[in-house]
Amino acid sequence: MKLSKEVYKGLITVVSHLVFWLIIYFIYTYFLGYGSNNTEYVNKFSIYLMPVTICVSYFFLYFLIPKYLLTKKQGLFLLYSVYTFIVSAFLIILSILYALVFLIELNSKGTPPLTKSLPFIILGVYFVVLMVIVFGLVLYNYKSIVKNEDLKNKFLQTQLQLKEQELKFLKMQIHPHFLFNSLNTIYGFALKKGDETPDMILKLSNLLDYILYQVKKPTVNLIEEINHINEYIELERIRFQDTLKVSFNSDIENESIQIPPMLLIPFVENAFKHGSIVNGILTIEIAIEQYKNEFNFSIKNTVKESVNNIEKGIGLETVKKRLDLLFNNDYELNIDESNDNFNVQLFIKNL
Template sequence: MKSKNTILKYLLTICGHLLFWIVIYYFYAYFLGYGSSNTKYVNQFSGFLMPVTILISYFLIYYLIPNYLLTKKYKYFILYCIYTFIISIYVIILSILYGLLYSEGYKEVGTVPLTKTLPFIILGVYFVVLIIVSFSLIMHNYKSIVSNENLKSKILETQLQIKDQELRFLKMQIHPHFLFNSLNTIYGFALNKKDEAPEMILKLSNLLDYILYQIEKPQVLLMDEINHLLDYVSLEKMRFHDTLEVETTINITDKTVQIAPMLLIPFVENAFKHGDIVNGSLKVKIDIKTEGDQLFFKIENTSIKENKTNNGIGLENIEKRLEMLYANSHILETNQTEKYFKVKLTIDNLKQFKNE
C-alpha cells in the first residue's frame, strides 16, 4: 500500500510540474508576442526559452538553496549564485540567438515577430526564475512549520503519557500503606475475636472499592473523598483504641465540588503513621471546608520535633501530584512545632479542573 501511495504521490508531483511549465510557456508567448500577430514565430521562439528556464530554476531550488542557503552557508550561496548568474546569462543569450535563427523561417512579411528587446527577454526569464524560487521557499517554510507543529504535538503527547504514568506510579506508592495498616489491624482483631472485626472489614471493603475503581477517574466528588477519609479514620480509631483522639470539622457548601481522588487521605495517613503519642494519646485535628471555588484543608497531629528528621515519602509524593494536577492553583504549607506537625492545603479554582 505504501509503494502505491508513493507512486501516486510522484505522479501527482510530475503532473503538477508539467502543468506549471505549460503555464510558463504560455506566459512567455503572451509576454514576447503582446501586440504581434505572428503567433507561430512567437510560439516557436518561446519554446527555446523553456529549457534554460527549467535548468536554472531546478538548479537553484534543488541544489543551491537546499545545500547552501538552508544550511546557512551564506558565503558559498552568494558566490555560487554569482557564478550561476554569469553562466546563465551566457546560456540565455545563446538560447535567444539560436531561437532567432531557428525561427527565421516563421517570420511574416510586414509584421514584427517579437515586441520585446533582448534585455526585456532576459529579465522575463529571471522574473520567472524568481517566482519559482520564491514559491519554493514559501513551500519549504510551510512544510517546516507543519513539521514543527507535528513534532510539538508528538512531544506534547509523549509528555502527557509520561505525566500519566508518573501519576499512576505515585498513586501506587500510596495504596500499600492503607492495605498494610488496615489488614494488620483486622488480623489482630480477628485473633482476639473482637466484635469490631466485621465493621472493620466492611469499611476496608469500601476503601478497596474506592482505591481499585475510583482512583482511575481524573476527578471524584469531594464528599466521596471525605467519606472514605472518615472510613479510614474509623479504622485507625479501632486500631489505636483509647490512645487516639480525632477531631474533625467539615463544612462543604457545594456538594458538586470535585477533586483528584486520593488527594486528602494520604495526609491523614501521614498523620497516623508519623504522629507521636504525647501524654498518652495521639491527637489529630482535621478541618475541611470550601468557599466558592476554593478548598481549605488543615490537619495537625501531635509530633515531637526532636524525633523528626523527615516527614516520610508520603508528603513528597503528594507534593508531586499537586504540582502535576493543580500547578499554580494550590498552596501547600507544612510546619513542625515543638509538639505538633501541621499541614495546610489550599486549592483555588476547583471548577476549572472539573472536567479535566
C-alpha cells in the first residue's frame, strides 16, 4: 500500500523531530556528565530536562514566532518572550529539584555527580531553545522564499496562459477578416461567371489549408509564410487583372528560421484592401530581408486619401497587439503616409 504524499511528508517530519531531540538528549548527557563517571545518573537527570526544553522550544517555534514575530508584532513578541523565559526558568528549576529528589540518595555519601552548577544548567537549556528558534527562523525564511517562488511561478504561468489565450483570440480575429476579403473577391467573379473563378477557389483552398493547420503552431518556417503571401498575391492578381503592379523581393539567409504564422499577411491584406488605383494602377512593393536573428519587412502601396482610419483597422491593430505579446520591446513598427504612398516597416530583432 503506497503512502500518500501528505502522509509521507508527515512521517518525515516526525522522524526528523525525533532524531533532533535524540541528538539534544545526548548533548545534555555530555554537557552534564562531563568529568563524571556515574553515567546512569546523568542519563536519568537529562531525561527530566527534556520535557521543559521541548515545550518551551515548540512554544516559540509554533506560537510566538508565527503569531507575533512573523506578523511584525515585535513588541508583543518581546513581552511574551520575557514571560516565557520567567515561567520556563521556574519550570527548569522545578525539573532539577524533582530530579534531585528522585535520583539522589539523601545521605552523606550521596553527592550529585553533576559537574555543572544550576545557572549553567539553565543556560544550557536556553541555549538549546535558542538553537531551535534560530533553526525555526531559518526554516520559516526558506519556506517563505519557496512560497514566494511558487507564487511567482504561478503568476508567470497565469500571465503566459492569458497571453496564449489573447494570441488565440487575435488569430481568430485575423482569420475571418482574411476569409471575408477572399470570399468577397470570389463572389464578385462568380457573379460575372468569370473563367478565373475555379482557379481562385483552388488558390483559396491552399490558403485555407495553411490557416487551418499551420496557424495552430506557435511558429512556422519563414519560407512557408512567404509562400502563403505569394498565394495571396496570385489570388489578388486575378481580381485586379491589368490594374495591379506588385513587386515582391525577399533576401533570406535562413529559410527555416521561425516566425509566428499569419504575422505578415494582414499588412498585405490592407495594402490590397485600402490601396488606391493611381494613374490606372495599384502599385504595391513588398520586401523581406532576414540576416542572422534580424528580420525586416516593408510594404508600400499607393493611396489617394488619408489613411488615419486604416491604421485603426482590425488587421493592423490586431498585428500590433500580437507583436507586443510575442516580441515585447524587440520590434519596431512604423506606419506613415507620404507622397500618395502608405508605408509600413516592421523590424524584429532576436527573432
